[in-house]
Amino acid sequence: MNHIKTHRQAYIITILCVLLFTTVLLLQPFDALIHDYWQILISPSILLTDYLAVGGLAATLFNVLTTLLFNYILIKSLKLHFTGPILAVLMTIVGFSFFGKNVLNALPMYLGVYLYAKATKTEYKNHIIVLLLSTGISPIVSYITFGIGLELYIGLPLAIIFGALIGFILPAFNTHALRFHQGYNLYSTGFSMGVIAMVGTAIMHGFGHKVKTNFIITYDYHWILFFGLLVLSLLFILISFIYDKNPWKNYPNLLKSPGRLVTDFYRDHGIGTTLLNIGIMGLLSLVLVLVMKIQISGPMTGAIFTVMGFAAFGKHPFNSIPVVLGGIIAYWLFMFVDPSLVGEGTKLALLFVTGLAPVAGQYGLIPGMVAGFLHLLIVPFALSFQGGFDLYNNGFAAGFIAAITVPIFDLIIHTREVRRG
Numbered sequence: 001m002n003h004i005k006t007h008r009q010a011y012i013i014t015i016l017c018v019l020l021f022t023t024v025l026l027l028q029p030f031d032a033l034i035h036d037y038w039q040i041l042i043s044p045s046i047l048l049t050d051y052l053a054v055g056g057l058a059a060t061l062f063n064v065l066t067t068l069l070f071n072y073i074l075i076k077s078l079k080l081h082f083t084g085p086i087l088a089v090l091m092t093i094v095g096f097s098f099f100g101k102n103v104l105n106a107l108p109m110y111l112g113v114y115l116y117a118k119a120t121k122t123e124y125k126n127h128i129i130v131l132l133l134s135t136g137i138s139p140i141v142s143y144i145t146f147g148i149g150l151e152l153y154i155g156l157p158l159a160i161i162f163g164a165l166i167g168f169i170l171p172a173f174n175t176h177a178l179r180f181h182q183g184y185n186l187y188s189t190g191f192s193m194g195v196i197a198m199v200g201t202a203i204m205h206g207f208g209h210k211v212k213t214n215f216i217i218t219y220d221y222h223w224i225l226f227f228g229l230l231v232l233s234l235l236f237i238l239i240s241f242i243y244d245k246n247p248w249k250n251y252p253n254l255l256k257s258p259g260r261l262v263t264d265f266y267r268d269h270g271i272g273t274t275l276l277n278i279g280i281m282g283l284l285s286l287v288l289v290l291v292m293k294i295q296i297s298g299p300m301t302g303a304i305f306t307v308m309g310f311a312a313f314g315k316h317p318f319n320s321i322p323v324v325l326g327g328i329i330a331y332w333l334f335m336f337v338d339p340s341l342v343g344e345g346t347k348l349a350l351l352f353v354t355g356l357a358p359v360a361g362q363y364g365l366i367p368g369m370v371a372g373f374l375h376l377l378i379v380p381f382a383l384s385f386q387g388g389f390d391l392y393n394n395g396f397a398a399g400f401i402a403a404i405t406v407p408i409f410d411l412i413i414h415t416r417e418v419r420r421g
Contacts, residue, residue, distance in 0.1 A: 045101075048099065049099055067093060108164045110167065116168045254274075254316055374404075
């Protein structure tokens with residue numbers, strides 16, 4: 001049965017890649033496509049760099065395709081089967097291929113993780129999740145190569161060395177970071193990379209180079225992306241019934257899960273129920289976009305894909321809605337105090353705040369709302385600390401929120417239980 005499911009997964013991914021490539025070729029002639037794709041590859045790529053604004057829709061989709069295929073082939077070459085974490089990471093990679101990730105700027109980090117595996121005499125595939133997520137700090141490679149103004153023969157080797165060093169450090173550091181927030185931040189690797197990016201930014205400042213974040217955004221493809229994501233969400237729901245005649249059967253059990261790391265919905269509740277949850281979370285994300293009147297950009301597309309991906313790895317409506325509600329309250333507070341405080345980063349945080357979903361899953365509605373509220377307050381400061389190199393900036397911020405709030409919630413709830421007892 002597992003053999004059949006594995007072949008079915010490969011079949012579906014192959015069809016999706018062929019359809020995506022066909023769509024790309026219909027949108028733009030191949031020579032123009034390659035020119036625009038090259039603009040993406042040589043972009044400094046730090047936050048926020050919307051590849052839709054840099055290269056257009058066709059080139060961005062081609063970047064998504066090449067990045068997805070490269071990582072999928074890597075997974076298959078390591079003879080790994082799909083799990084909730086792997087599915088979550090792949091969808092996150094797809095999302096961030098709209099802003100910041102490409103095949104070239106990811107390679108040095110992959111080399112670093114490989115060297116770490118060799119140095120520790122562990123198998124490369126044992127680090128697959130950290131390996132794939134390490135691309136979240138890949139803009140540092142692009143920035144050193146193309147953004148500082150160094151000659152290519154200097155910038156490229158320096159970027160490779162810097163990226164490989166980060167990849168080498170990341171697996172060990174990520175293990176310690178998990179203890180910091182106790183598994184209540186689903187974007188744990190984002191927190192680890194935020195700390196490393198902060199050190200990298202400080203080093204550059206120390207050598208006299210002040211890092212400036214980007215703001216390159218376009219909303220020209222809002223409705224195309226909206227309906228594309230709508231169709232994709234509905235497809236996940238449809239495919240869930242192909243894998244399981246009644247995916248709703250296990251869904252109530254999935255909704256009871258706190259979602260704390262490491263929670264694998266794929267393993268615990270089956271692929272059908274997991275795909276159903278992914279589709280539902282995609283639809284809820286689009287409802288939020290409509291209700292809050294948010295325009296969809298490349299980064300916003302990445303946020304929605306991330307929400308959908310982690311619906312296989314800890315997120316569901318019951319633990320996500322409370323933190324989103326807290327974020328909305330903070331958003332409205334910003335609008336009341338000073339509308340200029342509400343930028344693209346704040347809107348993105350309304351979706352990325354679901355990285356704190358386990359807080360609501362473990363402690364309930366009000367603690368979840370408090371965590372979501374605080375998250376939106378700290379996100380802008382987190383960006384300024386890490387220089388825009390960590391694409392998972394919300395994971396960086398969420399790590400601090402979880403570390404601060406969880407001990408307090410533990411104390412309050414434990415004290416309340418003792419009094420009741």
